[in-house]
Amino acid sequence: MHNFKELHVWKKAMDTAQAVHAICQQLPDAERYGLISQMRRAAISVPSNIAEGSGRGSNADFRRFLSIAGGSAYELETQLLLTGRFNYCSQEQLASLLMQISELQKMLYGLRNSLRDN
Template sequence: MHNFKELKVWKAGIEISKITFQLCRAFPSEEKYGLISQMVRAGISIPSNIAEGCGRKSNKELYQFLSIALGSSFELETQFIVAKEFGYITQETLDAVCIQITEIQKMIYGFQKSLNV
């Protein structure tokens, strides 16, 4: 088992969750049950799955939960692209968020490689 609260990748996931929530506050209210809901859930899914995987008994299980977190990061990245296309965020904001998401993706991938599964 790993102490997820000490992992940089988990902390980065928490940070992207906060950023997602903050940016979604400016979206139109009609997106509350649409894009906002999807984005907030995908953002929260990243650190949540890292934490859940760290609580599992084997590296194989951890690897699987990291895969889910990685998938959620790509989902969130796509949703930010959609948000930009709808005019809810600027290209500059999209670029900045995508840099952070890409870093998380690299960290998750590196963590997976370190498990030797």
């Protein structure tokens, strides 16, 4: 069992979820039940799956939840790219968030791979 609150990847995922929530506040009300809902769900899924997986009894289970978290991170990346295409946020905001998500994806991949050897 891992203490998820001490994992750098979980902290990064929490920061990313907070940043996504802030971006969502800028989106038009027409996206409340569409893009906003999807983005918030995906952003929250990442740290939630890291936390859930860390409490599982085996590294294999933890790896599976990290994989799910990674999938949510890629889903969120796509939604942010759409946000940029729809001109709902500045290119600077978009670039910053996309860089955060890229780092998060790499961290998830690295942690997942490190658990194979244990």
